Amino acid sequence: MAIEPVPLWLQLLVFPGILFTAVFGLVTSWIDRKVTARVQMRAGPPFLQPFYDVVKLMIKETSVPEGASRALFLSAPLFGFAAVSLASMLIWRAMLQPGAGFGGDLIVILYILTIPAVSVILGSFASRNPLASVGGSREMKLLLAYELPLVISVFVPVIQTGKIRLEQILAHPAAVTEPSGVVALLVALICMQAKLTLVPFDAPEAETELTGGAYIEYSGPPLGIFKLTRAMMLFTMPVFIVAVLCGGIDAHAGFGTFVLGVLKYVGLVVLIVLIRNTCPRVRTDQAVKFFWGPATAVALAAALLAFFGK
Amino acid sequence: MFHLGGSACNNCDIEILDALTPKYDLERFGIVLVGSIKHADVILLAGVFNRKTRIRARRVYEQAPKPVIVVAYGACACGGCMFKDSYNVDGPIGDDIPVDAYLAGCPPKPEALIAAVAKLIGKLRSG
Numbered sequence: 001m002a003i004e005p006v007p008l009w010l011q012l013l014v015f016p017g018i019l020f021t022a023v024f025g026l027v028t029s030w031i032d033r034k035v036t037a038r039v040q041m042r043a044g045p046p047f048l049q050p051f052y053d054v055v056k057l058m059i060k061e062t063s064v065p066e067g068a069s070r071a072l073f074l075s076a077p078l079f080g081f082a083a084v085s086l087a088s089m090l091i092w093r094a095m096l097q098p099g100a101g102f103g104g105d106l107i108v109i110l111y112i113l114t115i116p117a118v119s120v121i122l123g124s125f126a127s128r129n130p131l132a133s134v135g136g137s138r139e140m141k142l143l144l145a146y147e148l149p150l151v152i153s154v155f156v157p158v159i160q161t162g163k164i165r166l167e168q169i170l171a172h173p174a175a176v177t178e179p180s181g182v183v184a185l186l187v188a189l190i191c192m193q194a195k196l197t198l199v200p201f202d203a204p205e206a207e208t209e210l211t212g213g214a215y216i217e218y219s220g221p222p223l224g225i226f227k228l229t230r231a232m233m234l235f236t237m238p239v240f241i242v243a244v245l246c247g248g249i250d251a252h253a254g255f256g257t258f259v260l261g262v263l264k265y266v267g268l269v270v271l272i273v274l275i276r277n278t279c280p281r282v283r284t285d286q287a288v289k290f291f292w293g294p295a296t297a298v299a300l301a302a303a304l305l306a307f308f309g310k
Numbered sequence: 311m312f313h314l315g316g317s318a319c320n321n322c323d324i325e326i327l328d329a330l331t332p333k334y335d336l337e338r339f340g341i342v343l344v345g346s347i348k349h350a351d352v353i354l355l356a357g358v359f360n361r362k363t364r365i366r367a368r369r370v371y372e373q374a375p376k377p378v379i380v381v382a383y384g385a386c387a388c389g390g391c392m393f394k395d396s397y398n399v400d401g402p403i404g405d406d407i408p409v410d411a412y413l414a415g416c417p418p419k420p421e422a423l424i425a426a427v428a429k430l431i432g433k434l435r436s437g
Contacts (some may be wrong), residue, residue, distance in 0.1 A: 041332045041333055042335040042337060043337075043338040061376050061377075063373070147333075216345075216348065217346075217348055219348035
């Protein structure tokens with residue numbers, strides 16, 4: 001299933017770019033809310049609820065706080081939205097279109113995937129609200145903390161295969177077939193939980209503590225774009241981890257392997273949601289000590305294992 | 311849904327929280343409780359608003375992005391109930407904030423809140 005004939009700008013806008021990621025991001029958001037509801041013995045929202053939420057926000061009034069940095073406040077959500085659309089398109093092109101990647105695209109994707117967090121930080125500091133700035137500073141600390149073990153664990157398949165292009169990594173057997181890959185997957189799972197600001201690492205947007213945290217002054221379309229970006233990250237990050245560590249979603253080798261790939265992705269999402277529902281929130285300093293301590297040590301152990309050929 | 315309490319006895323607040331628990335579960339209608347007034351589409355006014363909280367409640371209402379629906383929850387928010395002639399109550403909160411739906415009861419049961427939500431949805435759909 002090559003997507004070569006479709007022109008590049010259309011790929012960016014529709015599939016596998018903005019529209020595809022947005023729709024499936026909202027579907028993943030629904031999976032999250034439904035599984036959360038079921039775990040709490042409730043019924044949960046209907047399937048189209050996340051779509052309703054985003055569309056409703058587009059027709060509400062946008063209010064910019066007095067004294068806030070207006071241009072930065074309104075443009076901050078767009079950076080994250082553009083970044084996650086681009087990252088998703090690059091990942092799916094590497095999985096679907098042979099020869100579509102470029103040297104170092106794995107590193108580019110890693111960099112681009114940090115931009116949504118940075119856009120939240122920018123937006124929160126542009127809000128001129130002390131609660132928002134607390135949320136933003138927590139997000140900054142968390143970003144510094146989890147990026148380190150995440151990058152190390154994503155580099156384990158690079159060490160295993162000796163290749164840096166995403167589609168060349170996909171051409172080799174999945175990283176989890178080796179013990180170092182399994183350890184790397186565990187570390188990547190925990191880092192992904194923090195990257196998506198889900199419990200136990202959702203200190204930046206603690207609802208009960210910070211009444212909305214970094215997003216407190218946002219309303220209307222900018223808030224809608226922030227929520228859409230969160231949903232798209234919830235879709236893109238598990239796909240990225242599946243692509244790098246678990247062998248990707250292979251559309252070339254027949255329907256069975258494609259379904260298996262989709263099941264890997266759904267399994268990761270359900271795991272994230274279950275962790276989200278069973279853990280309490282940790283403080284920022286506990287999170288930073290955890291990521292720079294045990295998590296990095298385990299990731300380095302996985303990298304060493306991979307280096308010695310295991 | 312944003313819960314705006316104004317010097318209430320807290321029974322209404324407890325009943326609102328009850329409506330979000332698994333037994334009555336408002337999330338199946340897509341309703342969630344939000345922390346910031348800027349994220350709110352429905353404001354639930356609970357409690358009788360005395361002189362001090364009236365001013366602040368009016369300020370909070372002005373910060374809510376329009377269009378927003380205001381529901382007066384409980385007999386005190388509707389018209390003051392037994393506190394209407396009290397020394398620190400200047401009149402019903404409906405004088406300051408335009409209310410779309412009144413929900414009487416002391417406190418209204420969660421089933422009443424769900425029925426009110428359903429009626430509001432019907433009213434909004436028909437214009």
